Amino acid sequence: MAEVKAFSLFSEFDINLFKAGKHYRLFEKMGSHPVTYNNEDGTYFAVWAPSAKKVSVIGDFNYWNAETHPLKVRWDESGIWEGFIPKVGKGTLYKYRIESHAEGVTTEKADPYARRCEHPPNTASIVWDDDYHWKDAKWLNTRKKHNSLEAPFSVYEVHLGSWRRHAKEERFLSYYELATELVDYVKDMKFTHVEFMPIMEFPYDPSWGYQITGYFAPSSRFGYPEELKYLIDELHKNDIGVILDWVPSHFPEDAHGLGNFDGSCLYEHPDKRKGYHPDWKSLIFNYERNEVRSFLISNAIFWLDQYHVDGLRVDAVASMLFLDYSREDGEWEPNKFGGRENLDAISFMQELNTEIYKSFPDVQTIAEESTSFPGVSKPVDLGGLGFGMKWMMGWMNDTLQYFSKDSIYRKHHQNDLTFSMTYAFSENFMLPLSHDEVVYGKHSLLDKMKGDEWQRFANLRLLYGYMFTHPGTKLLFQGGEFGQGNEWNFQQALDWYVLQYQPHSGVQHLVKTLNGLYRNEPSLYEKQFSHEGFEWIDYTDAENSVLVYIRKGKKSKDDLIVACNFTPVPREQYRIGLPRKGKLTELLNTNAKVFWGSGDFQNEKLISEAKSWHSRANSTLINIPPLALVILKYSN
Known part of the structure; x- marks a missing residue:
């Protein structure tokens, strides 16, 4: 040689x-x-x-x-x-x-x-090199409008190893196979984007990909690098954006990985108080080291450049922001100002987002951040971290806690639902119902719902209606869209067989309908990050567990009126105040028969009356079905 x-x-x-x-x-x-x-x-x-x-x-x-x-x-x-x-x-x-x-x-x-x-x-x-020829020029030339903060942004979160498996061989689907099956499904369901849980190479399946050893290599479990490019290409050709989960927060100690790379703490911080993660038994990147920052930012740019992805969802941002994250007193050292903030990690994230938006102004970075740290989605030049969006973890926690309560007690917890509106526009929030909520004994979304079978499915439909009419972009983990009853298991495919049963197919049809509504109704997306896009009609009727609000677009003719009933008692001839006089039609009712509702308590030919209600000059009487949401729109 x-x-x-x-x-x-x-x-x-x-x-x-x-x-x-x-x-x-x-x-x-x-x-x-x-x-x-x-x-x-x-x-x-x-x-x-x-x-x-x-x-x-x-x-x-x-x-x-x-x-x-x-x-x-x-x-x-x-x-x-x-x-x-x-x-x-x-x-x-x-x-x-x-x-x-x-x-x-x-x-x-x-x-x-x-x-x-x-x-x-x-x-x-x-050693690898490919000469893949992309065919997504049309998408790249127009994706600015698809990724805009004033566009519908509905994300289907996918774990490639368990979304679906080969029926006869019980193996992972390849990138090529997913380019047909997954693309067709996401398009049919009308999601605007998919988000892949980490697909960079990782050694241990139970980590779900969050313990990465090959930051620049797509996982070989599903095929070759150019086959992943083909999958992304097919998604783009069908006007579906692609977001990748990205993990710059920590990495595993596997012998072949980044840890102790050259016999020294090269990629990880040498001080265990900053360099070791007690929760995940993993190593933390040294954000103080210039070469490590270059490695990480280059990696982000790599996926955006070489794989044409449309955004990065950055994992575990809270763990990066705070020196005392999951540490007891004495296990961390304050910064030079005596605070708990990790100043080097903060400056790294600001540098990361500055470079991404400079090089790719038509993509989005999304922070999975669970604290009240200010300015996560504010521009860097205004002192923010510079992310495009932030997960609204408070909304997710409060909402799921509320729905897990028996309806008889909900009147005492109305604030769990209304509280989110006090801070909804402090960040560009994405509403997540993610994989983290359906594992480790937390139950599936359907299983969190209370009541008999009919009530559980009605509650789930109501949850989705509430989510899609609440300000902010949306994210739903695989299986949730058809009401899977079992917790997510990364070792097997979703329970697709349940779609033969009407309750599940009804939920799936509702999610598809909501995605279509979100795409077609400007009031649901044009001002989704602005207080101008939302207005309460009434949030005080805790006794009946009813909320009524308006979603507003740039034009008043696009306004939608939303009424929610969080109990199994129908609210017939329920009077609500209206923003103006006119005729209204029912745009959506989660109790419709096509969604496996009862089909009762629909609203037809609603006309405003000059009767003051809810501090408004006009009002009307509506029917709100049990455990249901209705959306009304002016027809004149």
Whole structure:
């Protein structure tokens, strides 16, 4: 085998950017790259290992021998080891064997920048390059309107390993198979976006992908990198946006991963108070280190650039923001101002969002953040973190607690529903009913509902109606859209068989209808992040557990009036105040027979009366079915 030859993809400018933490496209330089050098085909390797005294490429091409292909460290104190190995090409298995300056410490590591990895439990990296030809130019040219904060944004959260499985072989569906089955389903259900739980390579299935070892490699469980691109392409061709779960908060301690990479704390913070996560038994990135910031921001840019994704949902932001997250007194150290905020993580997120929106102004970043930290979705130049949206965890917790109560007690807890409107416009909120709410004994959404079978399904339909008419964008985890009764199990497919039963197919039909309504009614999205888009008609009737409100668009003719009845007692001839006189029609009733409701208590030919009610000059009498929501719209 020919020796390693001196060759570099790095310029002096690249190195200076890397050291300063300002190189945001490291994937073009680091890792393995099939190239031609001096008329020889081979692969260029580059890895950051500043504490190493020797780095060798080992693989199936040299029988995993650490003596034959040592890399050379650059002279510029960047800590980058590199070299060109002839006759090594696409498909080659490899790792880096790293001898540390620390006495007796040698590691064998997967490539942090590998574009493809072996199928777990195997752990080698694979030299990879693809020439996939994208066909989504039309989508990219128009996605600004699809991803706008003034556009409908309804997300279907998917775990690729359990959404559906091959019926006969009981295996994962491939990216190619999903490009037909998943795309057709999401399009039919009228969701605007899908969100994939982490698809970067991860070693341990029960982590659901949140413990990543291959940040630049799509999981080999479902196929090749270009097959994932094909799946995304097909989604785009059907006007469906793609959001990826992204985890810059922590990573696992697996021997082939980023931990103790070159015998030192390279990617993780060396102080355990900042570098180890007690909840998840994982390591925390060192946001103080420039090169680590470059790695993470480059990774975000990689998925947006190379895979054409339309947004990133950033996991566990709260754990990054606070030094005392899940720590007792004495287990954390205050920042230089004596506070609990992680100033380096905050500046990292601001830098991340600044670069993303600079390079890709038509995408969205979404923070999974569970505290009241201010300004998460405010622009960086106004002191915010710069995310496009933030999950509304308070709404989710309060709403699910309310729906888990027997209806007889709900009159004492009306505030659980109304409280969200006191802060609904402090951030650009997304309403999440995510995977976290249907695991670990929390029960499925359907199983959280109280009452007999009819009431449970009516409650679930009411929940979805309330969610889709509440200000904010929407996210629903797989299975919720048809009322799966069992908790989510990542080891098996969803219970698709239940769709043969009318209660489940009715819920599914409602979610499809709500998605269509959300897309078609401007009042539900044009001002979804503004107090101008919402107005109470009445929130004081706790005795009857009724709420009535208006959703407002840019034009008053688009206004919708929503009435909710959270008890199994029908509210017939219930008077509500109206914003103006005129005729109204019933746009949606969650009690309709097509949704497996009773079909009773519908509203026909409603006409306003000049009778003052709810401090308004006009009013009308409506029927609100038991455990149901109705939407009314002016017809003149």
